[in-house]
Amino acid sequence: MKKAKCLAIVLSLFSAAPAWAGGSASPAPVPEVEESDVAVLPPAGAHWMFAYFSFRNLAQLIDGDTGKQLGGVHIAQLSNIAFSPDKKHIYVAETIWSKGNRGTRQDMITVYDGRTLKLDHEIPLPGRLLAGDRLNTFSISADGRYAYVYDMAPASSVIVVDLEKRKVLPPVEIPGCALAFAAGNTGVVSVCGDGSLAVISHAGGKAEVTQTAPFFDAGEDPVYDNSVFDAKSGKGYLLSYSGRVYEVTAGSGSGAQIAQPWSLQEGAHMPRAETKPLVVNWLPGGQQPVAYDAATGRLYVLMHKGEFWSYKEAGEELWEVDVATHKVLRRAALDKPAMSVAVSQDKEPLLFLAEPGGAIHIWDAATLSEKASAASMGPSHFVVAP
Amino acid sequence: MTSQSRTERFVRKLARGTSRRSILSRIGLGLVSAPVFPLLPVERAHAAKDRSVQAKTSFARHAQTTDDTKCDYWRYCAIDGSLCTCCGGGIHTCPPGTEASPTSWVGTCINPDDGKAYLIAYRDCCGTADCGQCYCDNTDRGNQVYRPQENNDIIWCFGASSMEYHCSTAVMVGAAE
Amino acid sequence: MNRSGVAWLGILPAGAAMAVAMTAAAGTPRITTAQSDYVEHCAGCHGISGSSAPAPVPELRDRVGYFMCNGEARDYLIRLPNVAHAPIRDSGELADLMNFVVFSIGGKSVPDGAQPYQAEEVARLRAEPLRPGAALLARRRQLVGDLIRTCDAPADLQEFYAGQAPESREQQDSRAGA
Incomplete structure (x- = not known):
């Protein structure tokens, strides 16, 4: 049967031969009904986001309005990913070895075109910290000119990268501190082991570092590495295991201001949670437990009922908090526990919630109702379009 | 890597966590923000170092001392990753084809048999792909990367000839003082 | 035992x-409290026996004692952020820990007549830690240079561990941010 069909095709080709034998253009040897091509993305939408799992190699680009996958970017395990503020480029901070699990280590920022997702160029790095599930070991300045990479070699430093000149500037040592939250155009905030912040300002080409007074107890009630910081406004919110929120303002000039902390539980008319053992409280938890909508001043926090030291427990509820009044505005029960939350930065914000198994729920933030869903490859993190 | 299995273990672990939580919720019904068990009037210098029986975490109260291939084995109070006991290794033994990292981080876990705290070195076995078996993520007294010596998300393969993570062991060092 | x-x-x-x-x-x-504190707060990176070679971490065994040779180097050990900020509030306990590190783990590298750290001294020094922005690596290089010149410390004290091949100055400078 198959043979007969093949023969029929060959015959039909022969019979077509005279038609092109005398032509001047040389037509395709086999007529093609469809051509293989490669899609190009439209300009990035405000509801686009990357979902990725630290131990898989594809960051999925997903349109939040539909839940559809638009494309993907290759990432090494334990990578960071970011959009440029103009959305024209995608940056991946990653580490590979020349022979896979061995050989020469190479650290780099791999730059992709935002429309074709094709490799544009690479910027070699002197190193970077390898840790799972970390968002704030890499960030981009508000104007998109600089990238900041946290390195622990094991001495701590922030590597400042000039993305325009494709050049690494001398690393800035931050003994006793870690992380690199971009603040403004030339500022970086790091968190220190004594409960203070280090603030780097590299305006004018020379890096200056200041340190705040200690303001949280890093041993008793640590703040999450995956707290939130808005580079444009220079405002960030550090969230502690017990649900204390520290508002940080930095990025204009040197130093940082830290407001009096407030309690998520008190915002929901409960006594503030303490760090004492054997006490059940509503507590934040998960791997990306908090998201910040800079335009509305709302925090979205994954909360679970549990005891202290349960800081990675998935959320049972999503709390919406007003940073101006410190009030919990709404509490939404989650059908399935969520490990990560993110919020789009536009006038009609969407919330992204990731289940441990990889299912993604996309909610309309105005109504807290599900709008779309998607699938990812594990307990994913989100990076939303700027 | 076999992150499919990591994911499955993760989900299974979550299921376990959820049931534990619902038990908690039942016990703690109407007691949110109130002690589950009566608290003894003990002055605590700092919770992170408190090793008294009264300070037992949920993990320590439910831990067992017989099966080191399960996430609730007492020494695993702050382990994050695949258990080497499920990967061809042992509680302090790396599986064939891997290398014990010369660096680690050290946690303290309470042995339920004697109620005492012990120093446990969480030492990663490095050099080949993620084992993918028996994935656990326990968090007693775990901290963030600005306190790296107390963080279980860092790939603790510094000094190994390959930084590729395979599994984690829980090596007994001694009784914590 | x-x-x-x-x-x-x-x-x-x-x-x-x-x-x-x-x-x-x-x-x-x-084990003693000092040993327990060492294991809990230091040994993960520096090794339970004071060495985690070939990890890029300063080897303590038979090396850390050289830092007791002059006042600046002695002070430096306490002003290191992970020492100054160690979650050990009692400076006497921290002094015990550092005396264990220097005199027990440091072994033969301790100069004759070196005096143990005192609680008050540790309390004073830990209040002035090496802060973010301090050129920690350059500072270490300068101090160790002095120890090599004046205290018979081995040349490889500039490296992380005994026998490590010297890093090129260029690499060191780029890492130090100099």
Whole structure:
């Protein structure tokens, strides 16, 4: 049967031969009904986001309005990913070895075109910290000119990268501190082991570092590495295991201001949670437990009922908090526990919630109702379009 | 890597966590923000170092001392990753084809048999792909990367000839003082 | 371990002692508070025996004692952020820890006549830690240079561990941010 069909095709080709034998253009040897091509993305939408799992190699680009996958970017395990503020480029901070699990280590920022997702160029790095599930070991300045990479070699430093000149500037040592939250155009905030912040300002080409007074107890009630910081406004919110929120303002000039902390539980008319053992409280938890909508001043926090030291427990509820009044505005029960939350930065914000198994729920933030869903490859993190 | 299995273990672990939580919720019904068990009037210098029986975490109260291939084995109070006991290794033994990292981080876990705290070195076995078996993520007294010596998300393969993570062991060092 | 270990088992109820004997905890030697603090806060990176070579971490065993050779280097050990900020609030306890590190782990590298750290000294120094922005690596290089020149410290004290091939100055400078 198959043979007969093949023969029929060959015959039909022969019979077509005279038609092109005398032509001047040389037509395709086999007529093609469809051509293989490669899609190009439209300009990035405000509801686009990357979902990725630290131990898989594809960051999925997903349109939040539909839940559809638009494309993907290759990432090494334990990578960071970011959009440029103009959305024209995608940056991946990653580490590979020349022979896979061995050989020469190479650290780099791999730059992709935002429309074709094709490799544009690479910027070699002197190193970077390898840790799972970390968002704030890499960030981009508000104007998109600089990238900041946290390195622990094991001495701590922030590597400042000039993305325009494709050049690494001398690393800035931050003994006793870690992380690199971009603040403004030339500022970086790091968190220190004594409960203070280090603030780097590299305006004018020379890096200056200041340190705040200690303001949280890093041993008793640590703040999450995956707290939130808005580079444009220079405002960030550090969230502690017990649900204390520290508002940080930095990025204009040197130093940082830290407001009096407030309690998520008190915002929901409960006594503030303490760090004492054997006490059940509503507590934040998960791997990306908090998201910040800079335009509305709302925090979205994954909360679970549990005891202290349960800081990675998935959320049972999503709390919406007003940073101006410190009030919990709404509490939404989650059908399935969520490990990560993110919020789009536009006038009609969407919330992204990731289940441990990889299912993604996309909610309309105005109504807290599900709008779309998607699938990812594990307990994913989100990076939303700027 | 076999992150499919990591994911499955993760989900299974979550299921376990959820049931534990619902038990908690039942016990703690109407007691949110109130002690589950009566608290003894003990002055605590700092919770992170408190090793008294009264300070037992949920993990320590439910831990067992017989099966080191399960996430609730007492020494695993702050382990994050695949258990080497499920990967061809042992509680302090790396599986064939891997290398014990010369660096680690050290946690303290309470042995339920004697109620005492012990120093446990969480030492990663490095050099080949993620084992993918028996994935656990326990968090007693775990901290963030600005306190790296107390963080279980860092790939603790510094000094190994390959930084590729395979599994984690829980090596007994001694009784914590 | 024997004497203190037996005494320790002796105060447990018989049932508990049986249980201990059957667990991995059995036979665990009793260690001092300074040893316990060292293991809990330092040994992960520096190694339980004071060496984690070839990890890029300063090897302490038979090396850290050289820092007691002059006042600046002695102060530097306490002003290191992970020492100054160690979650040990009592400076006497921290002094005990650092004396264990220097005199026990440092072994033969301790100069004759070196005096142990005192609680007040540690309290004063830890209040002035090396802060973010301090050129820690360059500072170490300068101090170790002095120790090599004036205190008979080996040239490889500039490297992380004994026998490590010297890094090129260019690499060191780029890492130090110089």
